[in-house]
Amino acid sequence: MSGELQTTGERVRDRRSVDILIVRGLVVTMSVDRTIIEDGAVAIKDGAIVDMGQSAQLQLRYSADRVMDANGKVVMPGLINAHTHASMTLLRGLADDVALHVWLENHIWPAEAKFMNADTVVLGATVGFAEMVRSGTTTFNDMYFFADEIAMAAKNFGIRAVVGEGILDFPTPAMGSPQAALARTEELILKWQSDPLIRIAVAPHSPYSCSQEVLVQSQRLAQKYKVPLHIHVAETKREVDEAIAKTGLSPVAYLHEMGFLDMVVVAAHCVHVTSHDIGLLVEHGVGVVHCPKSNCKLGSGVAPIADLLAAGGHVGLGTDGAASNNRLDLFAEMGFAALLHKGVRMDPLAMDAYTMLEMATIGGARALGMAGAIGSLETGKRADILFIDMDAPNMKPMYDVVSHLVYAIDAGNVDTVIIDGRIIMEDRQLLTLNESATLDDVTSLGAKIRAARG
Numbered sequence: 152m153s154g155e156l157q158t159t160g161e162r163v164r165d166r167r168s169v170d171i172l173i174v175r176g177l178v179v180t181m182s183v184d185r186t187i188i189e190d191g192a193v194a195i196k197d198g199a200i201v202d203m204g205q206s207a208q209l210q211l212r213y214s215a216d217r218v219m220d221a222n223g224k225v226v227m228p229g230l231i232n233a234h235t236h237a238s239m240t241l242l243r244g245l246a247d248d249v250a251l252h253v254w255l256e257n258h259i260w261p262a263e264a265k266f267m268n269a270d271t272v273v274l275g276a277t278v279g280f281a282e283m284v285r286s287g288t289t290t291f292n293d294m295y296f297f298a299d300e301i302a303m304a305a306k307n308f309g310i311r312a313v314v315g316e317g318i319l320d321f322p323t324p325a326m327g328s329p330q331a332a333l334a335r336t337e338e339l340i341l342k343w344q345s346d347p348l349i350r351i352a353v354a355p356h357s358p359y360s361c362s363q364e365v366l367v368q369s370q371r372l373a374q375k376y377k378v379p380l381h382i383h384v385a386e387t388k389r390e391v392d393e394a395i396a397k398t399g400l401s402p403v404a405y406l407h408e409m410g411f412l413d414m415v416v417v418a419a420h421c422v423h424v425t426s427h428d429i430g431l432l433v434e435h436g437v438g439v440v441h442c443p444k445s446n447c448k449l450g451s452g453v454a455p456i457a458d459l460l461a462a463g464g465h466v467g468l469g470t471d472g473a474a475s476n477n478r479l480d481l482f483a484e485m486g487f488a489a490l491l492h493k494g495v496r497m498d499p500l501a502m503d504a505y506t507m508l509e510m511a512t513i514g515g516a517r518a519l520g521m522a523g524a525i526g527s528l529e530t531g532k533r534a535d536i537l538f539i540d541m542d543a544p545n546m547k548p549m550y551d552v553v554s555h556l557v558y559a560i561d562a563g564n565v566d567t568v569i570i571d572g573r574i575i576m577e578d579r580q581l582l583t584l585n586e587s588a589t590l591d592d593v594t595s596l597g598a599k600i601r602a603a604r605g
Contacts, residue, residue: 166214170572171195174206176221176538179552181228181512181527185505187552193226195534198347198572202530223542224566225552228528229289229311229535230481231515234381234419234440234469236295237279238272241596242474245604251387251449259474263296266600267324272297273304278593279479280308281586285579286480286562289535289570292417292440292469292519294354294381296325299339302349309575309583311535313519314339315354315381318369320362329355329365333372340376347533347571350378350521352417357383358402359390363409370411379415379438379520382406385428386420387451403428412437415520419469422446422454429455429462438465438518441510443488444478445471453495456488457502467515468507482560485511489557504557538567 171194178191180203192209194202202209239259246258272295283291290311293301298316305312316339317323318332326332333353340351353373355361361369373380385391385402394402403424406412412435419440421432432439441456459466468488470479485507492502516526524533539556540546543564546555568576575583 166212169194169196169201169213169215171217171219171534171569171574172209172213172215173219173221173226173536174210176224176226177541177552178203178528179225179227179556180529181509182529191226193528193534193536195569195572198534200528200530200532200534203528219538219567221538223540225537225539225541225556226528227537227539227556228512228526229537229568229570230287230511231467231519231526232283232288232291232469232479232481233417233438233467233515233518234442234471235279235283235291235293235479236472236474237283237291237293237479238267238275238295238301239472239474240278240282240479241266241271241275241593241600242472243477245474245600247448247477249449251451252389254449254475262600262604263324265603267296269297269300269325271596272324273300274589274593274596276301276304277308277584277589279473280305280310281581281584281589282473282479283481284310284568284576284581285565286482287537287539287565287568288479288481289537289568290515290519290521290525292352292381294352294356296323298325298336298351298354299342302339302343302351306346306349307583309348309570309573311348311525311533311570313350313352313379313381313521315352318353318355318365319360320365329361333365333368337372337376340372340378344376352379352381354381357386357390358394358405366406366411367409370409370414374414377414379417380411381417382419384418384421385423386446387449388423391423401425401428403431407431407435417467417518419471420446420451420454421459422452424455426458429459429464432459433462433464436465438467438520440467440469440515440518441488442469442471442476442484443491444484445475447491448477449475453491457492457496460506465514465517466510467518468510480562481511482556482562482565485557486560504551504554507557508553534569534572536569537565540564540566
């Protein structure tokens with residue numbers, strides 16, 4: 152009868168079917184209004200978030216193939232590692248405590264030329280995927296060699312990825328010339344353009360390792376297919392000094408002058424940028440990726456991220472590769488970055504916890520041009536979701552959940568990871584990888600690399 156309350160049986164029959172219903176979690180949405188839902192629920196269908204709200208309400212609206220009880224856990228967006236080189240797990244600890252140019256020219260590039268091939272790159276990347284997922288990353292932005300093989304490995308593992316074939320003026324382990332790398336990139340854009348997890352970027356390494364011709368060709372290719380450009384910019388003072396001596400311009404101004412910044416650009420590092428550079432980055436909406444641990448370890452400096460944010464810049468967070476960090480743990484990166492900027496500026500308010508959490512989630516999505524799909528828990532976005540165990544000793548007691556997610560958390564608190572609606576890790580168990588076999592393989596390869604290097 153109209154206006155009468157439905158019976159319990161009628162409500163059950165009327166419930167909409169979904170794939171996963173998460174209930175009883177503390178839902179940290181990272182939405183613009185900073186909504187946090189206590190005793191919250193998230194409904195997932197076909198890889199997307201279809202509804203959110205109080206558990207009691209959603210349990211009346213939906214029936215699910217899988218109900219996941221998140222009692223005692225934070226439910227939050229997956230982290231976005233906006234700049235890394237996943238396969239460089241193979242070179243973790245290979246050359247520490249040296250300057251960037253020495254690290255690259257004397258150690259990393261020679262080792263890559265000798266040891267990196269399609270098989271080893273995939274092995275290293277797979278170890279990287281496991282490390283990232285275990286520490287809460289659900290999307291990563293990668294620049295390396297054998298990009299198609301990395302993309303396929305990421306697809307098989309189930310992690311979301313933006314992947315670029317590294318383009319340099321000299322031969323790489325995968326490509327004999329920058330022209331070959333550009334041609335390969337175009338093939339990959341066409342191959343992966345409809346994939347729900349994989350996106351291809353055009354990835355010229357840097358202004359100092361790519362000629363102006365190659366940079367312009369990279370920009371035109373990215374513009375043709377409306378895909379991102381991914382590049383290292385102003386990482387060291389030496390790089391900036393050499394750029395000014397050669398071109399009369401800073402690296403940022405040099406890229407601006409050639410029209411390189413006139414589209415979606417992801418600029419890693421930006422450590423040595425002036426106020427004029429910051430203005431250009433903000434004007435063009437460039438996604439700057441802060442990699443504080445790598446920059447500090449290599450003695451490159453500390454990027455003026457507070458100034459970039461104050462100017463309205465898009466800033467994401469990245470780990471860089473494991474060879475220069477030496478971890479792919481974005482929660483650790485958050486805590487380090489917050490403390491670093493407070494210490495450098497001698498201001499405890501310089502980088503607050505919520506800003507850091509934004510940088511690792513929706514900020515990273517904005518930097519990659521993907522904020523419409525990932526980075527926050529909102530209806531219509533893809534279901535990239537973490538469960539964080541709040542019953543662990545390091546998370547007790549809890550007065551401010553955001554503070555704990557930046558200052559108190561450990562990677563071991565990441566309990567469950569869902570990517571595009573698929574459960575990738577549950578109760579700390581990876582479900583898409585034979586982890587022990589993979590680690591045995593990488594240990595064996597590491598022994599060979601160590602023996603060959605003497």
